[in-house]
Amino acid sequence: MNDFLRYDQPDPRGHFGQFGGIYVAETLMPALDELRLEYEKAINDADFMAEFRYELKHYVGRPSPIYHAKRWSEQIGGAQIYLKREDLNHTGAHKVNNTIGQALLARRMGKKRVIAETGAGQHGVASATVAARYGLECVVYMGAEDVARQSPNVFRMKLLGAQVVAVSSGSKTLKDAMNEAMRDWVTNVDSTYYIIGTCAGPHPYPMLVRDFQCVIGEECKTQMIDLIGRQPDAVVACVGGGSNAIGIFHPYIEVPGVRLIGVEAGGDGLDTGRHAAPLTANAKPGVLHGNRTYLMQDADGQIIETHSISAGLDYPGVGPEHSYLKDIERAEYVAATDGEALEAFHDLCRYEGIIPALESSHALAHAKKLAATLPSDQVILVNLSGRGDKDIPTIARMEGIQL
Amino acid sequence: MSRIQKVFSQLAAQQRQALIPFITAGDPRPGLTVELMHALVAGGADIVELGVPFSDPMADGPVIQRASERALAHKVTLRQVLAMVAEFRQRDADTPVVLMGYANPVEAMGYEAFASAAAAAGVDGVLTVDLPPEEAEECTGVLRAHGLDQIFLLAPTTPESRLKSAARLAGGYVYYVSLKGVTGAANLDIDSVASKLATLRQHLSLPIGVGFGIRDAESARRVARVADAVVIGSRLVQEVEAGEEGLAARLTAFLAEVRAAMDSADA
Numbered sequence: 001m002n003d004f005l006r007y008d009q010p011d012p013r014g015h016f017g018q019f020g021g022i023y024v025a026e027t028l029m030p031a032l033d034e035l036r037l038e039y040e041k042a043i044n045d046a047d048f049m050a051e052f053r054y055e056l057k058h059y060v061g062r063p064s065p066i067y068h069a070k071r072w073s074e075q076i077g078g079a080q081i082y083l084k085r086e087d088l089n090h091t092g093a094h095k096v097n098n099t100i101g102q103a104l105l106a107r108r109m110g111k112k113r114v115i116a117e118t119g120a121g122q123h124g125v126a127s128a129t130v131a132a133r134y135g136l137e138c139v140v141y142m143g144a145e146d147v148a149r150q151s152p153n154v155f156r157m158k159l160l161g162a163q164v165v166a167v168s169s170g171s172k173t174l175k176d177a178m179n180e181a182m183r184d185w186v187t188n189v190d191s192t193y194y195i196i197g198t199c200a201g202p203h204p205y206p207m208l209v210r211d212f213q214c215v216i217g218e219e220c221k222t223q224m225i226d227l228i229g230r231q232p233d234a235v236v237a238c239v240g241g242g243s244n245a246i247g248i249f250h251p252y253i254e255v256p257g258v259r260l261i262g263v264e265a266g267g268d269g270l271d272t273g274r275h276a277a278p279l280t281a282n283a284k285p286g287v288l289h290g291n292r293t294y295l296m297q298d299a300d301g302q303i304i305e306t307h308s309i310s311a312g313l314d315y316p317g318v319g320p321e322h323s324y325l326k327d328i329e330r331a332e333y334v335a336a337t338d339g340e341a342l343e344a345f346h347d348l349c350r351y352e353g354i355i356p357a358l359e360s361s362h363a364l365a366h367a368k369k370l371a372a373t374l375p376s377d378q379v380i381l382v383n384l385s386g387r388g389d390k391d392i393p394t395i396a397r398m399e400g401i402q403l
Numbered sequence: 404m405s406r407i408q409k410v411f412s413q414l415a416a417q418q419r420q421a422l423i424p425f426i427t428a429g430d431p432r433p434g435l436t437v438e439l440m441h442a443l444v445a446g447g448a449d450i451v452e453l454g455v456p457f458s459d460p461m462a463d464g465p466v467i468q469r470a471s472e473r474a475l476a477h478k479v480t481l482r483q484v485l486a487m488v489a490e491f492r493q494r495d496a497d498t499p500v501v502l503m504g505y506a507n508p509v510e511a512m513g514y515e516a517f518a519s520a521a522a523a524a525g526v527d528g529v530l531t532v533d534l535p536p537e538e539a540e541e542c543t544g545v546l547r548a549h550g551l552d553q554i555f556l557l558a559p560t561t562p563e564s565r566l567k568s569a570a571r572l573a574g575g576y577v578y579y580v581s582l583k584g585v586t587g588a589a590n591l592d593i594d595s596v597a598s599k600l601a602t603l604r605q606h607l608s609l610p611i612g613v614g615f616g617i618r619d620a621e622s623a624r625r626v627a628r629v630a631d632a633v634v635i636g637s638r639l640v641q642e643v644e645a646g647e648e649g650l651a652a653r654l655t656a657f658l659a660e661v662r663a664a665m666d667s668a669d670a
Contacts, residue, residue: 013537023506023533025462027558027583029565169468175459182461187584189560287506287533288459300480301511302458 007253009324014203014291017327019320022202024182024290031189036204038109043211048104055100056215059133060090062097063219066227066381072351079374081367082232083384084220084248087356093386094216094244095126099195101212103130106193113137113188116195117181119146119174119240120312120359121153122386123197128162138162141180143173146311153390171305174315178289198241199319202290206319213247220381221251232381234259234370238362239333240276240313242322244385250321253330262322263366265308266335276306276314279326279333286317293320309338309394310358312386336365344368345388345395357386358394406499406527407552407575410449411610411631420627421576422447422662423612424654425503425636427454427467428484429474430643435650437490439643442651444498446658451491452530452634455484455504462532464587466637469644481508481517485524492525501528501554501575514545522549528575530554536568543572556580559599566606576610576632579603584615587637591616597629620664627665635661 009016022032042048056062065088069081086094099116106114114136118124124140131138140157144166147154157164170176178201185194199209217235224231235252237245239262249260267275275281278294286295288303296304296316308314325331336344344364348356356364360383367382374380388395396403404412414421424443428436440451456474460467488500502521509517509531521529529551534542536555543553552574557566560583569577581596582588600611613626614634623633635658642653 021538022535023538024535025532025558025580026535026556027462027560027580029535029537029558030560030562169465169472170458179459179461183464183585186462187588189583284511287510289461290533292510295507297507297511299511300482301508302475303507304458 009321010203010207014207016321016324018285019293019323020203020206020291022290023287023292024202025186027186027189032202032204039105039204039208042105042108048108052101052104056097060096060100061088062215063223064088066220066223068227069352072347073371075351076368076371078371078376079233079378079380080376081371082227082379082381084216084381086216086244086383086385087354087360087387091126091129092389093122093126093357094213094247095123095197096129097215097247098197098209098212098243099123099126099130101208102193102195103134103136106136106195107134109193111191111193113192114195115139115141115181115184115192116197117141117174117177118197119143119177119314120310120390121146121150121157122312122390124162124164125153125156125160127195127197128157128160131162132160139184140164141167141177141184143171143177144168145172146174149394150311150390152393174311175303182289198243199246199321200241200289200291200293200317206291206321209243210246210250210321213243214250216244216247216383217249217251220248224381228379231255231258232379233257234261234380236261236263236363236367236370236380237383238263238313238359238385239279239318239322240265240315240359241317242319244383246319246321248383249325249331260325260331261366262331262333263362264333264335265310265313265362266337266340267307269337270335274307275335276308276316277335278316278318279322280335285323288317291320293317293323309341310362312357312359313362334366336362340365354384355388356384357388358391360385405550405552405575406497407450410499411576414449420630420665421449421610421612421632422658422665423450423452423632423634424448424639424658425452425454425634426639426643427456427470427474428487429456429477429479430470430640431473431647433477433479433483433487435647436487438651439654440491441494442654443658444495446655447662448498448658450499450501452501452503452636453484453488455481455502455508457505457508460505462585464585464637466587466640466644470640481512482520485520485526488526489524499527500525501530502526503530504532506531506534514542518545518549518551522551526551528552528554530556530578532556536572539572547574554578557603559583559595563602563606566603570607573607573609576612577603577607578634579611579613579630581613581615586615588616589618591622593625593629596626600629620661623661624664624667633665
């Protein structure tokens with residue numbers, strides 16, 4: 001593991017090894033240059049960083065606690081599971097860490113209008129929230145299929161003053177929402193800041209989203225010492241685009257002896273082809289949404305439709321840094337099926353009194369499997385990236401219950 | 404001299420501008436594409452841009468998005484598009500063909516396999532919307548080795564500082580995107596196009612085509628006054644979308660009208 005003790009990615013043009021980069025139409029290239037330069041200035045500006053930290057503390061409620069899921073761990077009968085409680089953040093997920101950072105950047109750049117794409121609606125809600133907080137106009141693009149299955153979040157965004165645009169092209173899910181947001185941006189590039197919600201997209205987005213999310217892992221490094229006097233043996237997080245995972249992984253990359261495990265959406269099972277697990281299923285690298293990364297595609301390079309019970313993981317690609325961490329073998333990637341995620345969802349409700357998001361339930365599902373194979377003095381830290389209130393209609397529907 | 408160079412030098416000698424129509428390969432069905440390409444040439448096309456359908460056409464407006472969807476409903480692949488070009492070449496040895504699309508189908512095939520197959524099929528140039536000069540070095544090198552030009556987009560937002568890297572890699576002609584937006588938008592501002600083109604010409608020796616937002620003979624005539632080539636896409640794809648009946652003849656007639664207007668532009 002000594003090989004990984006020095007880690008300095010991406011390169012100046014946004015490459016994580018062969019991944020990342022800037023693959024967009026010419027019209028957007030200057031805007032990305034401008035964003036990169038402004039971001040470099042901002043993170044070296046003590047006032048900007050002080051305001052970011054102030055907002056995280058007083059508006060989001062950070063630091064989020066780490067909680068020892070003792071009853072559940074005992075029930076599993078193996079390693080101890082600890083939960084990083086991002087679900088307790090304002091807006092109920094880790095997404096807000098990033099949207100605050102980017103809204104502050106938008107304001108600094110004089111942009112009065114922000115746009116965002118959203119799958120489950122968590123990033124849309126987090127974007128609408130900060131737009132209200134900083135007085136920015138906000139338009140959120142959301143696949144028509146997701147608008148239907150995530151109606152509480154659609155209403156939430158509207159309450160916060162955002163305009164929600166249902167996208168009916170392609171598969172009508174997250175990737176199509178991102179296409180439409182890109183089209184808006186290319187048309188309104190002078191007035192508009194695009195708040196990308198995950199650690200994907202063209203450089204500098206994968207880097208800056210990661211940097212804003214790293215507060216998660218940084219807090220963990222201090223909190224674990226306070227709690228158990230050492231760092232965990234494994235850190236587990238779900239991976240769609242992978243922003244909550246990169247936020248908790250990155251500060252641990254140079255720490256020896258800590259396994260980093262990303263859990264993708266296994267859908268109906270990897271062998272069925274109905275999943276959203278490009279890393280676990282050994283998909284080929286490709287180019288989509290501005291970066292090169294492992295991508296679910298057919299032999300002709302067309303992007304294939306993905307499936308997951310969780311709208312937030314229902315995406316054919318993955319942030320380029322995860323592709324790189326897989327290649328250098330610093331992180332491991334596995335998948336949990338819809339069924340396994342549901343089981344973990346119910347476990348956490350019943351044993352710990354916490355309703356987790358379906359996305360985070362994938363991480364919990366793998367932690368449960370892993371814990372059962374380890375002795376009780378081992379510690380697994382799970383990023384509980386969001387709360388599950390938004391998923392209650394989905395769960396009820398799946399279980400045939402009329403609400 | 405490449406087919407593209409020959410076209411531009413002949414037109415320049417006549418003080419005329421190139422007419423470059425775009426249709427999507429496989430739209431409305433694969434069996435029709437070659438006939439439609441010939442129909443474009445019959446209407447006065449100097450170069451044909453053939454769209455390679457992609458599942459996620461991020462830079463395109465609704466009209467060309469739907470064209471991609473129609474083609475993909477027939478499972479049109481990049482190799483099939485190359486076969487269409489090869490068939491077109493059997494009856495037309497002179498009109499350059501430029502493939503326009505997105506990076507991933509080319510990535511999936513592999514640069515070398517794609518370039519050699521494209522050259523063998525009779526393709527002349529390749530425009531990959533989401534492969535800017537910064538990421539294009541390797542691809543351009545492979546294409547060049549097979550005698551293919553990489554065509555780059557330039558935009559209203561492109562600063563002078565970026566023109567050097569484009570100029571170094573670009574071949575054939577450059578494609579100036581007339582507006583900030585997606586294909587098929589309708590807010591073409593001819594004065595700002597003219598002033599931007601003056602700047603571009605200080606850095607580029609290649610001919611400059613202008614596209615996005617050119618919808619009729621009149622807008623084509625105005626663009627032809629300031630550019631070396633006029634690119635028309637969405638308007639033609641709308642014609643395809645309107646139905647198969649008399650389609651080839653309609654495309655020919657529309658382009659002939661545009662051609663006549665361009666040739667009447669004061670020199």
